[in-house]
Amino acid sequence: SELRLRKALDEKTPIIGSWIQTSSPTCAEILANAGFSWLGIDAEHTSVGIQGIEAIARAIHGRDTALLVRVSRADTIEIRQCLDVGAAGVIVPMVETAAQARMAVAAAKYPPDGVRGYCFGRMNDWGSNFDEYAAAANNSVVVIAMIETKAGVENIDEILAVPELDGIFIGPYDMSGSYGVPGQTQHPHLKKAYQSLVDACRHHGKVAGQHIVNSTPEKLSEAVALGYTFICLDADIILINQSARTAMETARKS
Numbered sequence: 180s181e182l183r184l185r186k187a188l189d190e191k192t193p194i195i196g197s198w199i200q201t202s203s204p205t206c207a208e209i210l211a212n213a214g215f216s217w218l219g220i221d222a223e224h225t226s227v228g229i230q231g232i233e234a235i236a237r238a239i240h241g242r243d244t245a246l247l248v249r250v251s252r253a254d255t256i257e258i259r260q261c262l263d264v265g266a267a268g269v270i271v272p273m274v275e276t277a278a279q280a281r282m283a284v285a286a287a288k289y290p291p292d293g294v295r296g297y298c299f300g301r302m303n304d305w306g307s308n309f310d311e312y313a314a315a316a317n318n319s320v321v322v323i324a325m326i327e328t329k330a331g332v333e334n335i336d337e338i339l340a341v342p343e344l345d346g347i348f349i350g351p352y353d354m355s356g357s358y359g360v361p362g363q364t365q366h367p368h369l370k371k372a373y374q375s376l377v378d379a380c381r382h383h384g385k386v387a388g389q390h391i392v393n394s395t396p397e398k399l400s401e402a403v404a405l406g407y408t409f410i411c412l413d414a415d416i417i418l419i420n421q422s423a424r425t426a427m428e429t430a431r432k433s
């Protein structure tokens with residue numbers, strides 16, 4: 180599963196994931212079985228803690244679905260804990276400078292590339308796979324920077340120049356706040372900023388990611404046409420919310 184994610188990121192072929200905001204291993208298993216290539220647990224804005232992340236990693240183990248965690252910040256301990264329980268990589272919010280991108284990468288990589296600490300953990304089968312995992316991890320672990328402020332857009336070239344950074348993921352809501360048009364995620368200034376990010380990624384050979392909320396086939400084709408290859412469709416809470424409301428609407432009408 181990590182390999183499929185890494186391959187898609189390297190080849191810049193569109194790869195479709197979804198988002199997890201609940202700590203339910205059952206919901207995560209359903210999403211994995213539905214065929215998403217990756218699932219991103221939101222540990223920045225939700226109550227899903229490290230035990231929830233570990234439970235979800237177990238629930239989707241053996242599927243062709245890589246687990247990513249949107250951590251709360253570029254913290255070395257938080258990032259290593261996510262990787263040690265089995266995440267294939269991290270999505271780091273609010274990256275605005277190359278220094279912050281370097282910190283994120285360093286937290287996720289073993290020496291000499293970074294400062295990640297060694298341990299026996301889920302990721303190396305509790306030590307049984309210690310040497311193999313340690314040898315492969317710096318290559319396989321994925322680090323994505325969220326660009327969600329005007330400063331991040333302005334510094335995108337220096338951020339993408341950090342060699343081990345795999346790409347970026349846009350945070351449209353925080354971006355709209357940063358541009359002084361809160362909630363207007365499709366404001367012309369934002370659309371221009373998004374396109375400059377996608378162009379910069381193409382120039383640096385990195386992936387550009389976008390979250391499509393209330394997804395439709397049209398929104399997905401538009402994202403692919405614009406050059407996004409790391410695509411997130413909806414979220415566990417959105418999918419269940421929509422289905423529940425649709426079911427009740429239908430029931431009320433019948």
Ligand code: 3PY
Pocket residue numbers: 327349350351352353354390
């Ligand atoms: C944002 O839009 O700010 C996000 O972080 C979306 O995940």
Ligand code: MG
Pocket residue numbers: 272327350352353
């Ligand atoms: Mg955000």
